[in-house]
Each structure stands twice: as C-alpha cells, then as structure tokens.
Amino acid sequence: MEAGSLPRKAGMEVNCLTLKDLINPRQPRDFAIEDGEHAQKENIFIDRLRMAPKTPIKNEPIDLSKQKIFSPERNPITPVKHVDRQQAEPWTPTANLKMLISAASPDIRDREKKKGLFRPIENKDDAFTDSLQLDVVGDSTVDEFEKQRPSRKQKSLGLLCQKFLARYPSYPLSTEKTTISLDEVAVSLGVERRRIYDIVNVLESLHLVSRVAKNQYGWHGRHSLPKTLRNLQRLGEEQKYEEQMAFLQQKELDLMDYKFGERKKDGYPEAQDPQLVDFSEPDYPSSSANSRKDKSLRIMSQKFVMLFLVSKTKIVTLDVAAKILIEEGHDTPDHSKFKTKVRRLYDIANVLTSLALIKKVHVTEERGRKPAFKWIGPVDFSSSDEQRVDVSASVSPELKRETYGQIQVCTKQKLARHGSFNTVQASGRIQRKVNSEPSSPYREEQGSGCYSLKIGSLAAVYRQKIEDSSWGEALDSKRVEPSSSLDPVVPFPVLSVDPEYGVNPLDHSVFSVAHMDLQTFSRQNSLSGQVDVSVTSVASAVESLKPALLAGQPFLCVPATSLFMLCGGLQEGLSPGSGPEKDGRISEAPGSGELSSAPSAQKRLCEKQPEAEPATKRPSRDYEESSLSLIMLKTPSDSTDFASPGTLGSWAFTPLEDIHGNRQLRASEEASGKATANCFASSEWGHPSTDVEKPSKENESTKDSSLLQYFYVQPPAGLNGFNVVFPGGQNPHSGGPPAGQLPPFGVPCMVVPAPTPGPFPVLCSPAMPGLVSSAPGTLANTGPVNFSLPGPGSAAHLVIGPAGIVNPKSSTLSSADPQLQGQPSLNLSPVMSRSHNVIQPESPIYVGHPVSVKLQKSPVPVTPKSIRHTQRETFFKTPGSLGDPVPKRREKSQSRNASSAQRRLEIPGSGAD
DNA sequence: CTCTCCCGCCACCCG
DNA sequence: CGGGTGGCGGGAGAG
Numbered sequence: 036m037e038a039g040s041l042p043r044k045a046g047m048e049v050n051c052l053t054l055k056d057l058i059n060p061r062q063p064r065d066f067a068i069e070d071g072e073h074a075q076k077e078n079i080f081i082d083r084l085r086m087a088p089k090t091p092i093k094n095e096p097i098d099l100s101k102q103k104i105f106s107p108e109r110n111p112i113t114p115v116k117h118v119d120r121q122q123a124e125p126w127t128p129t130a131n132l133k134m135l136i137s138a139a140s141p142d143i144r145d146r147e148k149k150k151g152l153f154r155p156i157e158n159k160d161d162a163f164t165d166s167l168q169l170d171v172v173g174d175s176t177v178d179e180f181e182k183q184r185p186s187r188k189q190k191s192l193g194l195l196c197q198k199f200l201a202r203y204p205s206y207p208l209s210t211e212k213t214t215i216s217l218d219e220v221a222v223s224l225g226v227e228r229r230r231i232y233d234i235v236n237v238l239e240s241l242h243l244v245s246r247v248a249k250n251q252y253g254w255h256g257r258h259s260l261p262k263t264l265r266n267l268q269r270l271g272e273e274q275k276y277e278e279q280m281a282f283l284q285q286k287e288l289d290l291m292d293y294k295f296g297e298r299k300k301d302g303y304p305e306a307q308d309p310q311l312v313d314f315s316e317p318d319y320p321s322s323s324a325n326s327r328k329d330k331s332l333r334i335m336s337q338k339f340v341m342l343f344l345v346s347k348t349k350i351v352t353l354d355v356a357a358k359i360l361i362e363e364g365h366d367t368p369d370h371s372k373f374k375t376k377v378r379r380l381y382d383i384a385n386v387l388t389s390l391a392l393i394k395k396v397h398v399t400e401e402r403g404r405k406p407a408f409k410w411i412g413p414v415d416f417s418s419s420d421e422q423r424v425d426v427s428a429s430v431s432p433e434l435k436r437e438t439y440g441q442i443q444v445c446t447k448q449k450l451a452r453h454g455s456f457n458t459v460q461a462s463g464r465i466q467r468k469v470n471s472e473p474s475s476p477y478r479e480e481q482g483s484g485c486y487s488l489k490i491g492s493l494a495a496v497y498r499q500k501i502e503d504s505s506w507g508e509a510l511d512s513k514r515v516e517p518s519s520s521l522d523p524v525v526p527f528p529v530l531s532v533d534p535e536y537g538v539n540p541l542d543h544s545v546f547s548v549a550h551m552d553l554q555t556f557s558r559q560n561s562l563s564g565q566v567d568v569s570v571t572s573v574a575s576a577v578e579s580l581k582p583a584l585l586a587g588q589p590f591l592c593v594p595a596t597s598l599f600m601l602c603g604g605l606q607e608g609l610s611p612g613s614g615p616e617k618d619g620r621i622s623e624a625p626g627s628g629e630l631s632s633a634p635s636a637q638k639r640l641c642e643k644q645p646e647a648e649p650a651t652k653r654p655s656r657d658y659e660e661s662s663l664s665l666i667m668l669k670t671p672s673d674s675t676d677f678a679s680p681g682t683l684g685s686w687a688f689t690p691l692e693d694i695h696g697n698r699q700l701r702a703s704e705e706a707s708g709k710a711t712a713n714c715f716a717s718s719e720w721g722h723p724s725t726d727v728e729k730p731s732k733e734n735e736s737t738k739d740s741s742l743l744q745y746f747y748v749q750p751p752a753g754l755n756g757f758n759v760v761f762p763g764g765q766n767p768h769s770g771g772p773p774a775g776q777l778p779p780f781g782v783p784c785m786v787v788p789a790p791t792p793g794p795f796p797v798l799c800s801p802a803m804p805g806l807v808s809s810a811p812g813t814l815a816n817t818g819p820v821n822f823s824l825p826g827p828g829s830a831a832h833l834v835i836g837p838a839g840i841v842n843p844k845s846s847t848l849s850s851a852d853p854q855l856q857g858q859p860s861l862n863l864s865p866v867m868s869r870s871h872n873v874i875q876p877e878s879p880i881y882v883g884h885p886v887s888v889k890l891q892k893s894p895v896p897v898t899p900k901s902i903r904h905t906q907r908e909t910f911f912k913t914p915g916s917l918g919d920p921v922p923k924r925r926e927k928s929q930s931r932n933a934s935s936a937q938r939r940l941e942i943p944g945s946g947a948d
Numbered sequence: 949c950t951c952t953c954c955c956g957c958c959a960c961c962c963g
Numbered sequence: 964c965g966g967g968t969g970g971c972g973g974g975a976g977a978g
Contacts, residue, residue, distance in 0.1 A: 187976045190954065217967090229956070232969055249963080249967060331970065375971060381953055406951070952977075960968075 190226075193385035196234045198224050200389055203254045213254035215244060233332065237386035240336035264344060265416030271341030276359065280346060283355045335360055335376075336383045343393060343410035352398050352407040353380050384408050 188194070199220060207213055217235065221228040235252055238244045242263045247253045271277070338360060342351045357376040387393045392412035397404045 187952080187954070192953075227956080228967085229969075230954085232967095236969075371972080377951095378953060378972075379970090381951090385953085950978085952975100954975085955973090957971090957973105959970080962967080963965095 191385060192230065192233060192382055193389050195224060195226060195230055196237075196386045196389035199231070199234050203256065205257045207254060207256040207258075209258070213256075214247065215252040215254050217250045217252065233382050234386055236332040237336045237383050238390075240333040241340065241390070243390075261413060261416045264340070264413065267337055267341045268344035268416065271338075271345035274338075274341065274345075276338075276342050277345040277347070279359055280342060280351065280355050283358055332379060332383065335379055336387075338363065339380060339383050340387070340392070343408070343412075344414070346410070349410035349414065350396060350398060350407050351410075352405045353377050353384075354405060356380055 202220070202223075203213055203215070204211075215235070217228050217231050221231045224231070235244055235246075239246065239252070242255060242259050243257060244252045244254050339351070339356055342356055342359065343349055354373075354377070357373050357380055360380075361372055361376050384393060384395070387408070388395065390412070392410065393408040394411045396407050396409045398407040399405075
C-alpha cells in the first residue's frame with residue numbers, strides 16, 4: 036500500500052490498490068511521498084495531490100492560466116517540487132475539477148469510482164476527494180466525474196503544449212533568463228516528464244528553448260523564430276524538399292508500394308545526414324549537444340518545418356513527410372517504420388500547432404482524404420522583426436480587404452449575413468440576432484464559451500476564403516501570438532487555450548463581440564435618437580464565457596488580437612469632411628464599397644508603404660466623410676525597438692498619422708521611467724497617481740491636430756475583459772460638425788481587451804476644449820469620470836465608472852475598492868495565455884510562475900524593458916485576469932500597458948495642458 | 949474502420 | 964551506476 040503498491044500498470048491497480056488504501060487519510064500522503072520518485076506515470080500528479088492541503092481547491096488545480104506569473108522562486112535551477120505552491124487557484128470549481136481529473140489517471144479514477152471512493156462518508160477525509168470538493172456531492176458525483184473524465188483530447192500533447200507555452204512569454208526580454216525545469220513543469224502540468232521532453236524537443240528544434248543543463252532548459256521565446264525559420268527554409272531549399280514532396284505527391288505512391296530509394300534513383304539529392312540545425316544563441320550554452328541518435332525528434336521537427344517552408348502550398352501531408360523522413364533517416368521502409376514516423380510527426384505537429392505555426396487540414400486526393408498540416412506561421416523571414424507586428428499585418432492584402440471589408444460591413448450593419456451575430460443597421464440602430472443561425476460555423480464555438488469569432492466577420496471571411504477552414508479555425512482557437520510576418524498567408528496566430536475549461540483568453544484577443552452600454556450615449560448625447568440602443572445590463576457571462584449578447588446592444592467586432600482596431604465609419608458623423616489621415620488618402624478613396632481604409636492605414640503604419648491599396652479605399656458613399664480610425668494597441672511593446680519599422684505594428688494606440696509623435700511620447704515616458712505616465716495607467720487601478728502630469732507633458736509631442744479621439748469605456752461585465760473605445764470626435768481642428776449634427780452612427784466603437792479591472796477613465800475627444808484642458812491623468816485618477824461629450828447642445832454626460840460598468844454587481848463600488856471591482860470572472864477569466872506574467876506575483880490567483888523572469892513587483896518606475904514585457908502580456912488579459920486588483924500592487928508597467936488605448940486619448944489633452 | 953496519439957517500457961548515455 | 968533522455972510501438976480513444 037505504500038509507494039510500492041501503487042500499480043504502475045493499469046491492469047494491476049485494481050488488485051493492488053485497495054479501497055482502504057485510497058480512503059485512508061494517511062495513506063495518500065505516504066503514497067505521495069514515496070511514490071513521488073517512482074511514479075513516472077500520469078498518476079504521479081494525483082499522488083502528489085494527496086499531499087496537498089485540505090483546501091486543495093486553492094492550491095492544487097493546475098491552472099495554467101495562472102502560471103504566467105513569474106514565480107518568485109524561479110531562480111532555483113533545481114526545481115522545487117512543491118506542487119501545492121505551483122498550482123494556481125482554480126478559476127472555477129468546474130474547471131478545477133476538470134483539471135484535477137485530467138491530472139488523475141483514468142485508471143485511478145476508474146478504480147476509485149468503482150470502489151465508491153467518492154462517496155462523502157468514506158472519503159470525507161481523503162485529501163484527494165476533498166480537493167475535488169466531492170465530499171459534498173452525492174452519487175451524482177460519480178456521473179459527474181465520469182463526465183469530467185479527461186478525454187483523450189484533454190490529455191493531448193497539443194493541449195499540454197499550450198499549457199506549457201502559456202507559462203512563458205513569447206518574447207521575453209533579452210535580459211531575461213528564463214529557466215525551465217522539466218521537473219517543475221511536469222509536476223505543474225500534471226504529466227510525466229516524458230511528455231515534457233516531447234514538447235521541449237520540438238521547441239528546441241525551433242530554438243525556442245535550449246538545453247541548459249540536466250533537467251534544465253532555457254526559454255528563449257520566439258525572438259529568433261524568424262531567423263530559425265529562415266534558416267530552415269534555406270536548408271529545406273537546399274535539400275530540395277519541395278521537389279521531393281512534389282515527386283512523392285505526384286507519384287501518389289501507396290504507402291506500401293512506395294519504394295524507398297526510388298527518389299534517389301530519380302536523381303533527387305540525398306538528404307543530409309541528420310543533424311540538428313543549430314541556430315542557437317549564446318544565451319544558453321547548450322550543454323551536451325546532440326546525443327543519442329541525433330535527437331531524432333528534433334531533427335524530424337526541423338525537417339518537418341522545412342517541408343512547410345519550402346512548400347508552395349504550405350501544406351504537407353503526413354505520409355509524404357513520413358516518407359521523406361524515413362528515407363532520410365535511412366530507415367527501413369517498412370510499414371512499421373512508417374507508422375512510427377507518423378506518430379512522431381503527430382507529436383511534432385501538435386507542438387507546432389500549439390505554436391500556431393501549422394494547422395491541421397486534410398488533403399483530398401483520389402485515394403481519399405489524407406491527413407495533412409498547413410503552415411500558418413510566418414513565411415516571410417526577410418525581416419527578423421517578425422514578432423510583435425500586428426497580426427493584421429499577417430493577413431494577405433486580399434484577405435485584409437475581405438476581412439476588413441467585412442468588418443466594415445459589420446459596423447455598417449451588414450453583419451446580418453452571419454446570423455449568429457448582432458446586426459447593426461444602417462440607421463445606426465442595432466439589431467440583434469443572437470445565434471439565430473444554429474448552423475453558423477461560429478455557433479460551435481459557443482460551447483467553448485469563447486467570444487472569438489462569434490461575430491463571424493473575420494472568421495467567416497476566412498472560412499470562405501480558405502476551404503480547409505484552417506484559418507478560421509486558427510482564428511478560433513489560436514493563441515494570440517503577434518506575428519510579425521506580413522505575409523499574406525499568415526493567419527492570426529492565436530493560441531487557443533483550453534477551451535475545454537471554458538477559458539479561452541486567446542479568443543478574446545482575436546475577434547470579439549463587444550457590447551456596449553450606450554444608453555447614456557444614445558439618450559443623452561447628440562447621438563440619441565439616432566441610435567436605437569437599448570441599454571441592457573449585460574449579465575456577466577463569465578461562467579459560460581459566452582458573450583452576453585443582449586438585444587439592443589451595440590456591438591462591434593474587431594480583431595483584438597493585435598489590438599488594433601478598425602473604427603471605420605466611426606467618425607462618419609462626427610467629422611464629415613475631415614479625416615485623420617493627413618494625406619486624405621482614405622477619404623478620397625473612390626468608393627470601393629466595403630473596403631475599410633484601415634488596412635491601408637495599418638499597412639502604411641507597419642510597412643511604411645505609402646501606396647494605398649485600391650482595395651483599401653474608402654467608400655465615400657457609405658462612409659461619407661468618415662475618417663478612419665485606427666487604434667493600435669501595442670502588444671509586446673518593446674521600448675527599445677519602437678524605432679524599428681518592423682515593430683511599428685505593435686504600437687499601442689499609435690495614431691495613424693502620428694507615429695512619430697507617439698514615439699516621442701514613448702521616448703518621453705521611458706526617459707522619465709514612468710510607464711504609468713498616462714492617465715490610463717494610473718487609473719487602471721482606480722488609484723490616484725502622482726504621475727498624472729507626465730502624460731500631459733508627453734502628449735505635447737503628440738498633439739497633432741489630426742489625432743483621433745476615442746472614448747474609452749470600461750466594458751460591461753458581459754464583455755468580459757473588453758474595453759470599448761469609440762470615437763469621441765474628430766480632431767479639434769477638423770472642424771467637424773458638432774455631435775448633435777452627427778448622422779446616425781453605426782455604433783462606432785472599438786473593443787479592446789481590458790487588461791485592467793480597475794476603474795477606467797473615459798476620455799473625451801479634444802473636440803471638447805474643456806476636457807482637453809484637463810489633465811488626462813487627473814481625470815483618470817478620479818475614478819469614475821464624468822465627462823461631457825463633445826457636441827454642442829448635448830450636455831450629455833458620460834459617466835463612466837469602472838465599477839458601474841464593469842460589473843453590474845459592483846456598480847456601486849467606487850474605484851476606491853479595486854478588489855470589489857474585480858470582475859466576477861476573476862477566476863474565470865481567461866488566464867491561460869502567457870500574457871499573465873504581467874500579473875502581480877502576489878496575486879493569489881497567480882501562483883508561482885516557474886519561470887525565472889524578472890518581475891517587477893514594486894510600483895517603482897519600471898524600466899523600459901519591464902514595461903515592454905508587461906505590456907505585451909497585458910493585452911490578452913481580461914479584467915479579471917489582470918490579477919490583483921489591489922491598488923498597492925498595481926504596477927505601472929501594467930497600467931501603462933493597459934492604457935495604451937487611453938494614452939492615445941490623452942494625447943489631445945496634453946495640448947491643453 | 950482509420951486516424952490519432954497517449955502511454956510508458958526500456959535502451960542510451962552522461963555525469 | 965543512477966538518473967536524465969527520449970526512441971519506440973502497443974493499443975485504445977475519437978471520429
């Protein structure tokens with residue numbers, strides 16, 4: 036009954052492990068302790084769980100989402116195997132349960148179930164069952180448990196990899212040395228180490244990690260990914276993989292008929308000997324280089340990637356890949372070998388998929404469907420600045436056109452085609468058809484409780500465009516991974532996080548349906564009467580994480596991934612005749628009906644290509660004089676590289692027309708070391724800041740008259756982490772018509788991830804002199820802000836208090852109580868994304884990040900680096916995920932990050948200031 | 949049935 | 964040698 040009695044084989048368990056063993060309160064501990072060393076199976080975790088305190092719910096759940104935080108104890112190279120410390124809090128009992136169950140081996144579950152171990156009486160003392168909180172449940176628990184039993188899917192390598200990746204920042208600071216302890220990770224993720232090897236090996240092949248020492252890996256992140264891919268591409272070309280693939284595909288050789296070596300006979304070059312391509316950086320001196328069979332998996336992984344990179348179609352079928360690999364490996368071309376190879380390829384593919392580099396597809400041939408994968412990662416490595424470029428940049432012009440056009444349509448009320456989404460009517464009134472179309476491709480997404488693509492616009496476009504639907508799916512379930520590639524083929528790299536748990540932060544980052552409570556707006560300001568918006572308090576849908584679409588609520592879908600949003604038509608009424616675009620390119624665009632100028636704007640921004648795409652021309656008809664508003668939230672903002680064109684796309688709230696100014700702003704901020712030097716930041720936590728003055732000063736550099744103004748509104752609970760930004764008016768000098776004269780507006784707004792649960796200030800456009808004059812920072816700090824909307828005659832006041840808006844329940848809360856303001860979804864918030872390293876380490880939610888990363892815990896002025904780091908991560912956070920609402924913990928860097936949107940708003944204010 | 953790929957035995961191989 | 968690695972393929976879940 037001690038460790039030794041713990042069966043290693045499922046078959047033995049029933050006999051070896053008795054009910055008594057399991058129910059004995061003390062036994063479990065013994066198991067855990069002694070078994071810890073021997074248990075190499077999946078159930079090791081469960082054993083360890085037994086060691087957990089009686090309040091496991093707080094300690095044990097493998098809440099990956101909460102592991103983003105850098106663990107205080109990170110540096111110890113030798114990982115501490117304190118499960119209880121590493122585990123984060125569950126975000127929901129259900130999720131927790133799932134996690135626990137998934138951690139537990141099926142065998143044990145079955146065994147225990149059979150023995151009725153979950154019955155309250157018998158197990159009331161059982162730590163394990165307690166941890167599951169099953170002691171209060173009746174027999175139904177068994178069924179429940181059965182249902183909860185982790186499916187094969189839940190235990191998949193891909194999912195595991197996602198969890199793994201979620202622990203580390205995609206783009207760690209160069210100075211950061213993140214160490215990965217295999218032990219720690221394995222325990223943390225509740226899997227045996229063997230599985231971690233699989234992941235790490237593939238990651239290593241791409242140089243995302245490198246082995247530092249025994250049981251220790253260094254995390255590099257994706258910084259060098261472009262470079263690596265470029266090299267692999269080159270190598271692949273040298274290997275003439277494309278020809279090989281073409282040959283094999285053309286041959287349509289049956290697996291069994293395939294004559295290995297035939298290719299060579301045909302004159303194809305022989306593959307190089309397996310050798311791991313080493314592009315490793317000096318960061319982590321790889322200890323013992325290659326050993327044991329050349330690290331087969333790594334080499335396979337690299338070659339697999341090469342195949343994609345050299346492929347014109349970017350699609351590689353497994354059989355072809357396997358054949359090539361087999362041949363290169365000089366393996367015996369037997370079926371068994373093939374099978375094995377395919378297995379490995381699946382393993383690799385799972386990891387690559389988690390990295391949002393490839394996507395499962397199927398290739399239909401005469402012989403039927405063949406499993407294949409499509410490369411969805413960057414394909415253009417000409418620039419090493421791949422990272423942090425707005426993902427939108429990754430979309431092909433055509434798709435952009437489609438996509439953005441679609442977005443435009445959305446905002447222009449043509450979303451109707453997607454029955455599952457709200458429909459915005461031309462008149463500016465919002466109609467809704469919530470999921471009226473069961474057959475909607477997006478409907479399926481609901482199960483996961485994701486906002487993503489519910490709106491359908493982009494996803495729909497992609498699905499239509501891409502038959503294999505891989506893009507759409509990628510969009511749906513990929514992690515937000517800023518892709519620098521401007522290549523058209525690159526979809527939105529978003530990493531999906533465990534929809535199974537009902538938490539998918541990534542989705543939020545992709546496309547979201549935003550609901551705004553515009554009542555105030557519609558009723559009190561000039562917009563009233565034109566916008567038929569019923570104010571409906573959106574109940575928090577955190578539980579289901581489904582967008583709470585309420586009738587009569589305006590919404591806007593925007594790709595939040597890159598956090599850049601289109602706000603087409605936003606200003607249609609606000610400032611006819613005046614556009615933010617100095618060059619007027621957008622406005623003068625000859626009506627190409629559905630096209631949004633945003634793409635072009637962005638493109639210009641990111642690529643600095645003045646040439647406007649015809650497709651991006653703005654339809655004057657629909658949008659009249661509407662100017663384009665492009666808000667770009669800086670994802671991982673690297674303060675050090677803002678000057679780099681390649682990173683432009685990552686600018687947070689970069690005014691289309693004033694990148695330069697923005698840079699100055701940034702420079703200013705950085706110079707002052709005040710990441711929080713913006714009202715947004717300071718207000719993030721509803722905490723008065725003394726730095727408020729900073730922004731205004733900084734804004735001076737950006738007081739370009741052409742700057743767009745936005746209203747930034749803390750979203751209703753239903754938005755779950757999204758802030759709504761809508762144009763507050765045109766530039767002060769634009770001389771746009773007063774708000775009162777605004778035509779029906781199509782609910783121009785932007786929804787951006789709300790990284791902060793704290794109070795959100797509403798910024799008014801500079802059109803309001805009064806507002807402008809006031810220090811933005813000050814306003815922000817005042818908590819709920821009472822603003823006058825610009826617009827003559829409309830004394831409309833937009834009172835925006837985070838408390839009131841964010842959470843209906845806490846509507847009465849003032850900014851003074853940040854904690855209360857925390858979203859009910861705090862624990863439910865999608866915290867799976869890596870974006871969480873931003874969160875306060877002390878946050879109870881986020882427990883021990885295993886990574887050794889510098890974490891600024893103090894409110895002390897953050898360094899540019901730290902700023903960058905946190906900012907990047909913040910994007911994908913929902914208010915709840917933001918972590919500790921406690922004021923004292925608010926980090927400036929975080930604030931700053933979260934405030935990107937706001938900063939944009941501040942700009943105008945500075946002038947007056 | 950095929951497709952996937954989890955799982956973990958056990959051989960390597962390093963310190 | 965012990966333990967970290969990871970090749971490998973049986974076999975079972977998923978579709």
